[in-house]
Amino acid sequence: MVRALVLIDLMPRIVALPLAPHSGEEVLERCRALAKAFRASGEPVVAVRVERPNVEEQPPGSDFAQGLVEDGDVVVVKRTIGAFHGTGLDDRLRERGVDTVVVAGLVTTMGVESTARAASDHGYAVEFVADAMSGPAADEHRFAVERVFPRFGDVRSVADYS
Numbered sequence: 001m002v003r004a005l006v007l008i009d010l011m012p013r014i015v016a017l018p019l020a021p022h023s024g025e026e027v028l029e030r031c032r033a034l035a036k037a038f039r040a041s042g043e044p045v046v047a048v049r050v051e052r053p054n055v056e057e058q059p060p061g062s063d064f065a066q067g068l069v070e071d072g073d074v075v076v077v078k079r080t081i082g083a084f085h086g087t088g089l090d091d092r093l094r095e096r097g098v099d100t101v102v103v104a105g106l107v108t109t110m111g112v113e114s115t116a117r118a119a120s121d122h123g124y125a126v127e128f129v130a131d132a133m134s135g136p137a138a139d140e141h142r143f144a145v146e147r148v149f150p151r152f153g154d155v156r157s158v159a160d161y162s
Helices: 024-040 087-096 110-123 139-151
Strands: 003-008 044-048 074-078 098-105 127-134 154-156
Touching: 003 024, 003 110, 024 127, 044 087, 044 110, 044 139, 074 087, 098 110, 098 154, 110 127, 110 139, 127 139, 139 154
Parallel strands: 003 044, 003 098, 044 074, 098 127, 127 154
Antiparallel strands: none
């Protein structure tokens, strides 16, 4: 098994949103810890951020959160909800021999879920880090983590990767 950590939309403007059950800052700190663990074991870290299409200038806070991306990480800019469409992510993962994606970030029922579904469609095994993601409402997050995600991947916690 060759894993890659895929971190979704950890941008200041999204981290600052009112999220539940975990705050954006809590998710960001947990994702930084995950990234550190993956880098230490030589596994790729993929940082994904979104840009709004057809606008001259992105809103403030559209870069990656400070201290998230390091040299050697794969950086992906998406213009859709998920990280695969039109980004070359699949090719970049395959170049590294990845067969399993570990997904975390913001928000659970949008960018995280869309990316995970596409990863599954591309033939990757999928792992979800439930305490390193959050959504606009705690009940939405719980429903995805408890009812949807187990149908096409393994649901885990940050502690499973330390």
